[in-house]
Amino acid sequence: MSDYTKMWSSLGLDLKGHDALLSVLGNAYSAIFLSQKNRPEGMKYFDFVMGEVHGLRIKELMDAKAQGRVVIGSYCVFVPEELVLAVDGVAVGLCAGAEFNFEAAETLLPRNTCSLIKAAFGFKLGKVCPYLEASDVVVGENTCDGKKKAYEILAPLVKDLYIMDLPQTKSETGKALLKEEYRKFIAKLEKVSGKKVTAASLKKAVEIVNTKRMAVKRLAAIRSADPAPISGLDALLVNQVFFHDDPVRFTESVNKLCDELEIRVKKGTGVFPKGTTRVVVSGCPMAVPNWKVPVLVESSKAVIVGEESCVGERGSRWLTEVKGNTVDEILDSITDRYFNIDCAVFTPNPSRVDYVKDMKKKLHAQGVIHYSLQFCQPYIMESGPVEKDLEKSGIPTLRLETDYSQEDAGQLRTRIEAFVERLKKK
Numbered sequence: 188m189s190d191y192t193k194m195w196s197s198l199g200l201d202l203k204g205h206d207a208l209l210s211v212l213g214n215a216y217s218a219i220f221l222s223q224k225n226r227p228e229g230m231k232y233f234d235f236v237m238g239e240v241h242g243l244r245i246k247e248l249m250d251a252k253a254q255g256r257v258v259i260g261s262y263c264v265f266v267p268e269e270l271v272l273a274v275d276g277v278a279v280g281l282c283a284g285a286e287f288n289f290e291a292a293e294t295l296l297p298r299n300t301c302s303l304i305k306a307a308f309g310f311k312l313g314k315v316c317p318y319l320e321a322s323d324v325v326v327g328e329n330t331c332d333g334k335k336k337a338y339e340i341l342a343p344l345v346k347d348l349y350i351m352d353l354p355q356t357k358s359e360t361g362k363a364l365l366k367e368e369y370r371k372f373i374a375k376l377e378k379v380s381g382k383k384v385t386a387a388s389l390k391k392a393v394e395i396v397n398t399k400r401m402a403v404k405r406l407a408a409i410r411s412a413d414p415a416p417i418s419g420l421d422a423l424l425v426n427q428v429f430f431h432d433d434p435v436r437f438t439e440s441v442n443k444l445c446d447e448l449e450i451r452v453k454k455g456t457g458v459f460p461k462g463t464t465r466v467v468v469s470g471c472p473m474a475v476p477n478w479k480v481p482v483l484v485e486s487s488k489a490v491i492v493g494e495e496s497c498v499g500e501r502g503s504r505w506l507t508e509v510k511g512n513t514v515d516e517i518l519d520s521i522t523d524r525y526f527n528i529d530c531a532v533f534t535p536n537p538s539r540v541d542y543v544k545d546m547k548k549k550l551h552a553q554g555v556i557h558y559s560l561q562f563c564q565p566y567i568m569e570s571g572p573v574e575k576d577l578e579k580s581g582i583p584t585l586r587l588e589t590d591y592s593q594e595d596a597g598q599l600r601t602r603i604e605a606f607v608e609r610l611k612k613k
């Protein structure tokens with residue numbers, strides 16, 4: 188990696204803390220990803236992206252800003268990338284997946300806050316996230332109570348925190364609220380960027396994001412093959428890079444990877460032997476570098492073949508079907524698309540468990556691992572009924588609750604291995 192010290196300093200990063208983070212991240216990446224056998228060649232692009240995740244990509248963001256483009260950071264898949272692209276902005280995901288500086292985070296947040304929120308604060312207070320520091324606007328969305336209240340505490344710490352309200356029910360009033368919030372977000376984007384959203388710019392943005400989602404949908408479908416042509420870890424990595432990379436380049440790279448995987452499927456080549464136990468993971472999103480549970484699963488003689496998660500199919504399975512030609516009509520189509528997202532913050536939320544069943548079937552999985560972050564009320568609350576429903580339908584389910592530390596790794600491994608044994612006997 189080139190020397191980016193000057194750029195990081197100009198962003199106000201704490202260079203010592205940042206070096207420490209990059210070194211831990213780099214070592215973990217080599218140990219987890221580069222040590223995998225028989226990886227697809229196409230993963231080299233994603234290795235490169237990860238190697239440059241705080242380097243070249245940040246330089247691209249800085250270059251974009253120098254050209255007058257705005258960078259918009261967000262923590263949730265309800266914030267439409269299409270709207271950001273329609274003002275020629277750059278959208279970046281800010282969710283953090285590492286236990287960094289939690290002691291400082293806990294001076295502002297209760298201890299019993301989920302790791303995802305604590306990590307966002309740990310990164311901010313430790314000044315180690317160049318994406319956050321490069322963002323002209325940070326969007327906080329009213330989803331779970333934890334995030335909603337945490338944004339009140341985050342507001343004075345960031346340059347421009349914009350709050351987007353979100354519905355909690357899948358009702359007509361809920362949909363109207365979502366559209367109104369998207370309309371207000373457009374006004375905010377127009378103000379900060381000085382550019383107008385037009386029907387043409389919005390249509391083009393929808394096309395870019397649809398094409399990107401189609402590529403990851405293609406990858407998701409290929410994973411139904413046995414032997415699995417790609418590990419769950421690598422597929423998760425692709426879904427994580429989805430939130431940081433340039434959308435057009437990302438799409439090309441995923442499609443190139445898929446071309447290679449389709450050849451693998453034809454030849455019957457896999458990363459694990461044919462007949463390896465297959466599981467779907469469902470639950471809280473796994474942000475970079477949260478690879479803990481997938482590492483444990485894939486070193487326990489099982490392969491993850493799908494993620495029912497916002498870093499996975501929940502975030503990408505719907506496309507926007509544009510019906511109409513005006514900004515308002517296209518915004519209706521965008522609202523329709525986003526209103527499908529079955530996050531556990533909605534009540535009731537029956538489509539989520541239905542889709543987990545679909546995934547289990549189409550991906551030929553033997554069981555489901557329900558993954559919740561400790562103190563995440565929406566997903567932990569939903570995990571009981573989801574497990575009950577799946578088990579009633581004959582789908583073995585393992586419910587895990589964990590955090591970003593490695594303290595419970597041994598205990599988790601024992602439970603995962605026992606679950607894989609159960610699936611083998613089926």
Ligand code: BJ8
Binds near residue numbers: 262330332334564565
């Ligand atoms: S649409 S899943 S990205 S809100 S883990 S912070 S829910 S207490 S992340 Fe999410 Fe949007 Fe929903 Fe998806 Fe709260 Fe739970 Fe923490 Fe969470």
